[in-house]
Amino acid sequence: MLSDQNQKPIVLEVEGLRVYYETPAGDVLAVNGIDFQLYQGETLGLVGESGCGKSTAAMGVLQLVVPPGRIVSGQVLLDGQNLLDLSARELRKLRWAKLSLIPQGAMNSLNPTMKINRQIQDVIDAHLGATSKQEIRDRILELLQMVGLPERVYHMYPHQLSGGMKQRVCIAMAIALSPQVIIADESTSALDVVVQRVVAQTLLRVKEALGVSMIMIGHDMGLMAQMVDRIAVMYAGKIVEIAFVKEIFDHPAHPYSQLLIESVPSLKEHKPLKVTEGITHDPRHPPPGCIFQLRCPLVMDQCRQQEPVAQEVRPGQWVACHVYQSSEAGQ
Amino acid sequence: MVGLSTKSLVRRLFIYLLTIWISATIIFCIPRLAPGDPIAAMISRMSQQAGYVENSDKIIEGWRKRFGLDDTPLTQYIRYLRNLLRFDMGYSMAFFPTTVSSMVKRALPWTLGLLLVSIIVTFFLGNFLGALLAWQRTPKGVKMIIPVTMIFTSIPSFLAAIFLLYVFAFRLHLFPLRGAYGRGLQPELSWEFISSVIYHGILPVSSIVLVSFGYWALGMRGMMITVEGEDYMHLAQAKGLNPFYTLYRYMVRNAILPQVTALAISLGTMVGGQILVEYIFSYPGMGTLIFTAIRNQDFNVIQGTSFILIVTTATAVLVIDLIYPFIDPRISYVNSSVEEG
Amino acid sequence: MSEIDASLSPSLEPVPSTPKMGRLNRWDTPWLNWKFLSGMSIIGLIVLIGVFGRLFWNMDLVYVASSPLNLPPVGFENRRGQQGTWEHPLGTENRGCDMLALMVIGAPNSLYVGAVAASLGISIGVILGFMAGFIGNWVDDLIRLISDTTMTIPSLLVLIIIQALIPQVSLTLMAFLLALFAWPSPTRLIRAQVLSMRESGYVQMARLSGASVFRLMFGEIMPNLLPYLAASFIGSAAGSILAAVGLEGLGLGPQRVPTLGRTIYLALESSALLRNMWWWWGLPTLVLAIIFIGLLLINLGLDEIANPRLRRASG
Numbered sequence: 001m002l003s004d005q006n007q008k009p010i011v012l013e014v015e016g017l018r019v020y021y022e023t024p025a026g027d028v029l030a031v032n033g034i035d036f037q038l039y040q041g042e043t044l045g046l047v048g049e050s051g052c053g054k055s056t057a058a059m060g061v062l063q064l065v066v067p068p069g070r071i072v073s074g075q076v077l078l079d080g081q082n083l084l085d086l087s088a089r090e091l092r093k094l095r096w097a098k099l100s101l102i103p104q105g106a107m108n109s110l111n112p113t114m115k116i117n118r119q120i121q122d123v124i125d126a127h128l129g130a131t132s133k134q135e136i137r138d139r140i141l142e143l144l145q146m147v148g149l150p151e152r153v154y155h156m157y158p159h160q161l162s163g164g165m166k167q168r169v170c171i172a173m174a175i176a177l178s179p180q181v182i183i184a185d186e187s188t189s190a191l192d193v194v195v196q197r198v199v200a201q202t203l204l205r206v207k208e209a210l211g212v213s214m215i216m217i218g219h220d221m222g223l224m225a226q227m228v229d230r231i232a233v234m235y236a237g238k239i240v241e242i243a244f245v246k247e248i249f250d251h252p253a254h255p256y257s258q259l260l261i262e263s264v265p266s267l268k269e270h271k272p273l274k275v276t277e278g279i280t281h282d283p284r285h286p287p288p289g290c291i292f293q294l295r296c297p298l299v300m301d302q303c304r305q306q307e308p309v310a311q312e313v314r315p316g317q318w319v320a321c322h323v324y325q326s327s328e329a330g331q
Numbered sequence: 332m333v334g335l336s337t338k339s340l341v342r343r344l345f346i347y348l349l350t351i352w353i354s355a356t357i358i359f360c361i362p363r364l365a366p367g368d369p370i371a372a373m374i375s376r377m378s379q380q381a382g383y384v385e386n387s388d389k390i391i392e393g394w395r396k397r398f399g400l401d402d403t404p405l406t407q408y409i410r411y412l413r414n415l416l417r418f419d420m421g422y423s424m425a426f427f428p429t430t431v432s433s434m435v436k437r438a439l440p441w442t443l444g445l446l447l448v449s450i451i452v453t454f455f456l457g458n459f460l461g462a463l464l465a466w467q468r469t470p471k472g473v474k475m476i477i478p479v480t481m482i483f484t485s486i487p488s489f490l491a492a493i494f495l496l497y498v499f500a501f502r503l504h505l506f507p508l509r510g511a512y513g514r515g516l517q518p519e520l521s522w523e524f525i526s527s528v529i530y531h532g533i534l535p536v537s538s539i540v541l542v543s544f545g546y547w548a549l550g551m552r553g554m555m556i557t558v559e560g561e562d563y564m565h566l567a568q569a570k571g572l573n574p575f576y577t578l579y580r581y582m583v584r585n586a587i588l589p590q591v592t593a594l595a596i597s598l599g600t601m602v603g604g605q606i607l608v609e610y611i612f613s614y615p616g617m618g619t620l621i622f623t624a625i626r627n628q629d630f631n632v633i634q635g636t637s638f639i640l641i642v643t644t645a646t647a648v649l650v651i652d653l654i655y656p657f658i659d660p661r662i663s664y665v666n667s668s669v670e671e672g
Numbered sequence: 673m674s675e676i677d678a679s680l681s682p683s684l685e686p687v688p689s690t691p692k693m694g695r696l697n698r699w700d701t702p703w704l705n706w707k708f709l710s711g712m713s714i715i716g717l718i719v720l721i722g723v724f725g726r727l728f729w730n731m732d733l734v735y736v737a738s739s740p741l742n743l744p745p746v747g748f749e750n751r752r753g754q755q756g757t758w759e760h761p762l763g764t765e766n767r768g769c770d771m772l773a774l775m776v777i778g779a780p781n782s783l784y785v786g787a788v789a790a791s792l793g794i795s796i797g798v799i800l801g802f803m804a805g806f807i808g809n810w811v812d813d814l815i816r817l818i819s820d821t822t823m824t825i826p827s828l829l830v831l832i833i834i835q836a837l838i839p840q841v842s843l844t845l846m847a848f849l850l851a852l853f854a855w856p857s858p859t860r861l862i863r864a865q866v867l868s869m870r871e872s873g874y875v876q877m878a879r880l881s882g883a884s885v886f887r888l889m890f891g892e893i894m895p896n897l898l899p900y901l902a903a904s905f906i907g908s909a910a911g912s913i914l915a916a917v918g919l920e921g922l923g924l925g926p927q928r929v930p931t932l933g934r935t936i937y938l939a940l941e942s943s944a945l946l947r948n949m950w951w952w953w954g955l956p957t958l959v960l961a962i963i964f965i966g967l968l969l970i971n972l973g974l975d976e977i978a979n980p981r982l983r984r985a986s987g
Contacts, residue, residue, distance in 0.1 A: 064569055095571025103569075108562035112661060113584050126572045157660040173570075350821045354830075361833055481972075485964035487914050489921060490957045493936070497945055497953075596823060600911075603828030607918055611940070622922055625836055633836050637829040648824050 011213045012038035012061070012181050017074035019053075019060045022067075026284040030056040030069065032237035032291075035310075038181065043207060043214040045228035045245075047221060047260070051283075053237040054217045055104070058183050061215070062101055063091055079180065097127045100174040102203075104186040106166040110158035117154045120173050127177055143172040146209065147202050164195035168202055175206055183215045188223065200227060222264045225249060230316075233257050236281070236291050239310075243317035253319040255296045290322065298323055347649045354641045358634050359411050363404070420635030425627040431635035434620060439639065441511055442616035445532065446605055449539040450594070457544035458590055461551025462583050465559070477552075480545030489607030492538035496611060499534060506534045509613035535612045539605060550593060554586035561585075588659050595651040602644050708973020714966030715783065722780025733760070733770035734777055734930055741768050745951050763951045765935070766942050771955055778932040779959050781843060782913050786967075788847035789912035790905050793854030797904070800855070801862025805870060815863070819856035827853035828918055835924040843926050846919070850912040857911075858904045865900060869893050899978030903971055910967045917960060932956040 019031040030053045038044050046054045059065050061076050063083055076083040078099060083091065103109045111119055120140050124131065144153055147168040158166060167187060174182050184203065188196045204227060207214055218224050224231060225245050232242045233256060241254040252258045280294050281287055287294060290303040300322060308320045414420070420431040464474060483491075500506045507513070512527040558564060559582065567581045609618025617636050624632035656663045725731075733739055745763040746756040756763055762771035804815040831849060835841060841849075869892075919925045920933020923941075927934070939945075939953035 062569060064565065092571040095569060097571070101566065101569045103562065103566050105562055109566045111563045111567070111581055111585070113588075113659065114580070115660075122572055123570050126570070126576075159661045170566075346817065346820060349817070350824055353821055354825055357830060358833060361837060481968060482961075482965060485968050486957075486961050487917055487964070489918065490936075490960060493940070493945070493953055493957065497950060501945055501948075599824055599826040602826040603915070603918065606826075606828060607921060610922065621832065625832065625922055625924065628836070630836065633833060637833055640829055641825055644826055645824055 008040040008042070010037045011040050011079060012215075013075075013077040014057075014061060015075045015077070017057065017060050017076065018072040019056050019065055019069055020072050021056075021069045023284075028283045029237050029286060030283070031060055032286065033074075034234070034237075034239045036232055036239060036242060038213050038215060040213055041211050042230065043216055043228040045224040045231045046215060046217045046234060047219065047224055047231055048234035049219060051236075052234045054219075054234050055185055057234070058101075058185050058215065058217055062099065062183060064101075093127070096123050096179065097177045098179050099181045099183070100177070100179045102167075102170050102174045102182060102184040102187045105190050106170045106187075107163060107190065109170060110166060112158055114157075115154075116156050116158070116161075116169055119169075120176055123173065123176050139176070143176055144169075146175070146206060147172045148198075162195075163191055164198055167191065167195075167199050171199075171202060171206060175210060175212065178210060179212065181213050181215070183217070185217045186219070187216075189218065189220075196223075203227065221260050233260065236283070236286065238291050238320070240292065240321070241317070241319045242310075243314070243319075247314060247317045251314070253313050253317060253324065254292075254321050255298050255323075256292050259295075290320075292321075343649065343652055347645055350645045351642055354645075355412060355415055355638060356408075358638055359408060362630065362634075415638070420638065421631045423624075423629055423632050425624070425629040425632070431631050434632060435617070435635055435639050438615060438617050438620045438636075439643075441614060442605070442609065442618065442640075443643070445535055445609070445614065445616060446602065448532065449536050449543075449605065450598075450601065452536060453540045453543045454547060454590075454594060456540065457547025458551040458583075458587060460544065461548040461553075462555055462578075462586070464548060464552040465555030465582075466578065477549070480548055483542055484545040486542050487607075488539050488542045488604035489611055491542050492535065492608045492611040495534050495538050495541075507531050511615050531614075535608050535614055538608050538611075539601070542604075543601070547590065547593075551586060551590055554589055555582055558582050558586045591651065591655060591658065595648045598644055598647050598651075602640060606640075705973040705976050707969045708977060711966045711969030711971070711973055714962060715970065718779050718783055718963065718966075721776055722783070725776035725780075729772060729776060730770075731773055731777070734773035735769065737768040739764045739768050739770045742766050742947075742949060744949075745771070745955075748951075751948055762955055765939065765944075765949070765952045767938070769930070771951060774930050774935055775932075775955060775959055777930045778935060778956065779963065781929065781931050782916065782933075782960070782963060783909075785843060785847045785850065785916045786909035786913040788844060789850035789854050789916075790909035792848065792851035793908045793912070794858045794901060794905050796851070796855040797858025797862055798901070801859045802866055804859070804863040805866025812863075815859065819859050822853060823856045827915055831915065831919055832922065832924065835919060839927070841924075841926055843929055843931070846916060846925055847912070850915055853915070854908045854912050857908060858901070861900055861904050862897065865897050866893060869896065899974060903974045903978070906967050906971045906974065910964060910971075913960075913963065913967075932960055 014037075015035050017031055017034050018029070021028040021030055032053075034057060036044065046057065048054050056065075056069065059069070060071055060074075061083075063071075063076070065071055071084065074084075078094070083094075086094070110116075117137075117140050120143065121136055124136055124139065141151060141154065144151065149165060149168055149172070153161065153165065153169070158169075161169065170187070174184075187203065188199050191199060200223065203214075206212075214228075216224065216228055228245060230242060230244050231248050232239050233248075233254065234240070235256050241248065241252070241257045243253070248257060249261060252261050287304070288307075289305050290296070290299075290308050293299050293303045296303065302322045306322070308322045310318045310320045311324055312318050313324050418432050420435070423429045423431055423434060426434070460476070460480075464477065496508065500508045507530065511531050512518070512524060513531070516524050516527055518524060564577075564581060567577050606618040606621060608614075609616045610622040613619055617640055621633060621636050623629075624636065739760055741764060742750055742752070743754060743760050743764045744750040744756045746758055746761045748756050748763075760770050760772065762775065764770050765774075800815050800819070804812040827850075831853070834849060835846075838845075916925065916931075917933040917936075920931050921937050921940075923934075923937050925931065925933060933956075935956045936953050939949070939956075942952075944950075944952040
């Protein structure tokens, strides 16, 4: 996908990624063919409700899919290199150095028996090899400072830190090797609102300072809007719309995006709380045609027969919906 | 900076002392539950066995002096406790005037040595095997060990001892039949002596290890599988760290913690099992001492040996409990605060 | 999940949204666990032997001097060149007791001791565990203190002391003494479960609707505890049998009743090892091993029945 708005190089490209989970009663099609690009320096938000497959998509990109899940097909091109083609050893060398992760639930993501400095040092040792002790120490302290943590955290154990601090340690770890891409998987979801803000601001600050490209996964549209440049909306394993934040909020194209935006409560507007249902079809047997047909208020016959192809309805805004089939593509 | 006495440390020490005190009291009370003069009763029982007890009057006299049978029970009790603190447990009735404490002093090092070696070998071998079993890349053949080890754990240690003794010592003549070192050797720091000790120790240690290590292996395997599902393992993989390093520093290091707790709990049973193994191999430790004393109805020795063993076990458990904070930073006997922010 | 709104798509059939994990067939019930069943069969067999054994074998042969001395089992020869006979298929020992008779009486005796000690231990455990978990405060602290102390003390030693003083113990009395050390484990277990269940939703509901403590205990909490109780029972039984064998092996324990442990004791005392009378100590050992393996299988089976996750792992 090319866009004349954005002439920056593509750092990460995902094509036709499918990740299925094996169950005794059939494969669950968690991620069923998604395509997107991540441009240099931008933050892409991946939004959707619980069960839409966004976390699975992230694991797919990171090559961290655990059985019973498996990557069925597709390509993940990092800097032109297809990650699925790499051997285990080559992949391991790449990990963290080029592609890192800020996990969901930092509560348990830190090794309880290791001090913070050692956990950050881990990756430096593993990927950079011989570096002087002093340099490593300086670097870790620098990282801690960048995320706003006091120096004494250096010697502490995870259980001595609060939730927000642990999350920030994870952020510090993720930027330790100055990777090209960082994936932040619901990094603020497990925190209370006040701490959420602190962590979100830290993320933004870090992003600006390093110019790193990020994929942020979440389900809170409101929060997303403040943090990302573009948003990709996922539903039941497929991406239904990708657009810049302003566009998607001003004119959400896909009916599902419209539902999502409408459900964000507003301080200014006085609108009824619209509660929408969750995913209603069997994830093993999605209906033929458009994935959203069972919940779409604008459903037509064509939707039940043919799967819509993504089209650029506005500059930089791509939608997969038959409603826009008739209108001109890409102007 | 560090204040050592906090609630949990004091509580731990309190339990330790309480355990010892309760044991001493139980040991004191049991013979006195029967009506009449306990010492005369013991002597009469001994005479039934042996026909005639030498020095019976001297024994009674010596006992009376030390434990004051004519005093009130409370005075007797206090004197008993005081003597105990000085490790004065009276005279052996079968080997008068040898004191119980001297007999214990000779036997205890052997028991401790055997115990230490058995525990270390079992714990490390068992947990190492358990970790291997949990690793995906271990070949299927090795994993077949699981049912075999489980069968072994079903056999009591002292029966395993009899079996090993019969097969390897008696029939195959590969190992000695009894004792801790060869006849004619003197305890000294020579290689001859030490190698003889090792040689004599192999079968006793094997009896204990064979029947216990399966339990540890299975436990460790279970813990490793649990740890594998933890979030920090997931992140460790994302970090692209060396697999062996991850296995050790992230998996094993965390999986071993409950195993150490289990070790503390199982020490009591292990000591009991070892007593019997020693008796089978006529190993000159506390086990043989107790058995001979039971045979001779030498009650003082039974009491004294049991008491010392209980103290040893309680001390070992205490040591493990005190070491624990050093391996699991989440547990501490010092007040630590959680940071805010 | 919810029914599809008919106005949206009248032509589509409602599709259930959650995949159904169907049972493969009628036989797929958790109780048909092979470990559990084989364990139960082994123990059941021994119980049967105990009950009906006297119908098939002459029990008088268990008395001293009832049989020729030191005969090996059928098909073997002893040191003196005597052959085993079918009259005494498992051989005899040096007092003239028939080994088969000894096994027929001894094996169920061991199970009996285990069962009695474990039952008593569990009963105490349930009571104390509930008290500790429910009432809390100093009651909890006290119970925990006593149980921790009891667990640390090597039970064998105290039992030795007690038994050295009481030379004549009956099988039941020994079981009672063993129960003294069998209770801490179940107590701990029950206490932990009660603590976690006390705060759970369904217990709170029962409380709110005014249920008495009694009703709470037996109506709500107990049913969920049963699998743990069963496993604890088996574990305590195994531990008690082990302790009993240990005591008997040292010469303590019931002197007049044939037990497996005592048979081994007599064998060792008479230097059966050196005289190569392997059947004398070997047969009781084998029977004990079978008992323990049976108990272990039951325990593993119970674990898998109670915890479905383990079922898949073992296949």
